[in-house]
Amino acid sequence: MNGGPVKPIRRCNRHYPIYFRLLFHLTSNPLEMGGIMEEMTRVADAGKYPAVCHLHIKRRKIGRKKEAIGSGVLIAPQYVLTAAHNCSSFGGRFNYVRHIDVRFGQLSVDSDDGSSIKSEALFIAPGYRGWFGSNFRRDFALIRLSQPVEGVEPVRIANRDPMQGEPMTPIGYPGDDRENPHFDGYTMFEATGDTLDLLPDEVRYNVNTATGLSGGAVLNGDGEVAAVHTRSARGVAPGVGRVVDDFLVRQLRSWGWTG
Numbered sequence: 001m002n003g004g005p006v007k008p009i010r011r012c013n014r015h016y017p018i019y020f021r022l023l024f025h026l027t028s029n030p031l032e033m034g035g036i037m038e039e040m041t042r043v044a045d046a047g048k049y050p051a052v053c054h055l056h057i058k059r060r061k062i063g064r065k066k067e068a069i070g071s072g073v074l075i076a077p078q079y080v081l082t083a084a085h086n087c088s089s090f091g092g093r094f095n096y097v098r099h100i101d102v103r104f105g106q107l108s109v110d111s112d113d114g115s116s117i118k119s120e121a122l123f124i125a126p127g128y129r130g131w132f133g134s135n136f137r138r139d140f141a142l143i144r145l146s147q148p149v150e151g152v153e154p155v156r157i158a159n160r161d162p163m164q165g166e167p168m169t170p171i172g173y174p175g176d177d178r179e180n181p182h183f184d185g186y187t188m189f190e191a192t193g194d195t196l197d198l199l200p201d202e203v204r205y206n207v208n209t210a211t212g213l214s215g216g217a218v219l220n221g222d223g224e225v226a227a228v229h230t231r232s233a234r235g236v237a238p239g240v241g242r243v244v245d246d247f248l249v250r251q252l253r254s255w256g257w258t259g
Contacts, residue, residue, distance in 0.1 A: 037208045037238070038193035040174065046107045046114065046188060051155045052217055053080060054109050054173040054186065055143075056101040057087050069109060069186050071172030071216035072102065073155055073225055076259045077148035081252075082215030083230050083242070084128045084141040097122065102145060104152060109173060109186040120146040123255040125248075137201045139230045140242050141215075142255050155217060157252075157259055158224040158244050166195045168205040170229045170239055172216025186212050193238070201243050203227050209239040 043049065051074040059068060070086035080102055087097050100122070105114030121144040128138035162168065175186040193206035203226065205218065213229050218241040220226035227241030242248070252259075 038191045038206055039208050040170075040189040040191040040210075043107065043171070043188040043190050046105050049171050049188070049190070049217075050105060050152045051075075052171045052188065053102050053104045054106065054188075055080075055082060055086060055215065056103065056109070058098040058100065069173065069175060069212050070214055071212065071229070072143065073171075073217035073228075074104070074149055074152055075154050075157055075225060075252075076257055077154060078145045079154075079252075079257050079259075080143040080145065081217075081225065081228060082141050082143060083228055084124050084139045085130070085230070086215045087122055087141055087143070088124050088128060088130060100143060102143060104149060107188050115149070117145045117147060117149065120144045123251075125251060136230060136240075136242065137247070140228050140248055140251075142252055142257060144256065154259065155219070156224045157249065158220055158222070158226040161245075162195045162198060162203045162220060162226050162243065164195060164197075166221050167192045168195050168203065168207070168226065168241075169219040170205065170207055170209060170213060170216055170241070171219065172213040172229060174210035175212035189213070196238055198243065201245055201247070202230075203241050203243050204238045205241070207239045213239075 053072050055070040055072055057068040057070060070082060072080040072082035075081045087100060100119040101116050102119060103114055103116045123142040125138040125140050169190060169192045171190045173186045174189050191207045196204045196206055216229045217225050218227035218229050225244055227243045229239060229241045231240040
């Protein structure tokens with residue numbers, strides 16, 4: 001972690017096009033921007049993050065059933081925040097979500113402990129059109145559960161921007177990644193790395209991540225959800241999350257969230 005005072009990051013009011021964001025993400029070297037990449041480590045006790053969950057997404061894809069894995073975080077007794085690309089039905093009848101099992105209190109997606117609750121409703125950010133044609137500003141979604149989660153305290157949503165150098169902690173269930181053998185299964189991982197920089201609606205943190213973490217909570221120094229993890233690292237690229245800002249909060253409230 002870097003030393004020195006924590007300073008607010010100056011935001012720009014522009015919304016950068018998708019090709020700029022991809023170029024910015026793939027060409028920036030964290031070693032030139034503030035330090036060594038932090039590696040994620042396994043969480044020893046699922047009770048450390050009881051509100052962090054993994055998603056079993058049941059899809060119907062071109063006439064056959066398919067199951068995908070993602071991460072999420074409980075932000076109200078009956079609502080889970082995640083990434084839109086985890087659970088969007090882009091492709092219509094050829095690739096639609098049938099239902100989602102949301103599982104809490106499990107260190108591994110294969111374990112039998114913890115609890116499982118089915119989704120009741122799914123809300124995707126308006127204008128999200130999948131990886132092809134969407135800007136990353138829309139990559140968030142809200143799952144309403146069929147019943148409230150008992151015995152789990154939801155995580156608060158941050159009401160401020162991340163700060164330069166502030167510790168950011170992504171938590172979720174990264175899985176097998178051919179480019180990163182450090183992750184050998186869909187198990188709860190965490191890491192804390194410095195905030196590197198901030199686009200108008202995205203934050204980058206100095207953490208080496210992997211597929212499966214998408215939708216996981218990114219906690220700020222106050223333990224609040226400051227972002228939703230949306231893109232995993234490739235090589236030395238840092239993790240990227242969709243920042244919790246006024247636009248995202250307004251959407252959550254329009255869908256019934258009252259946190």
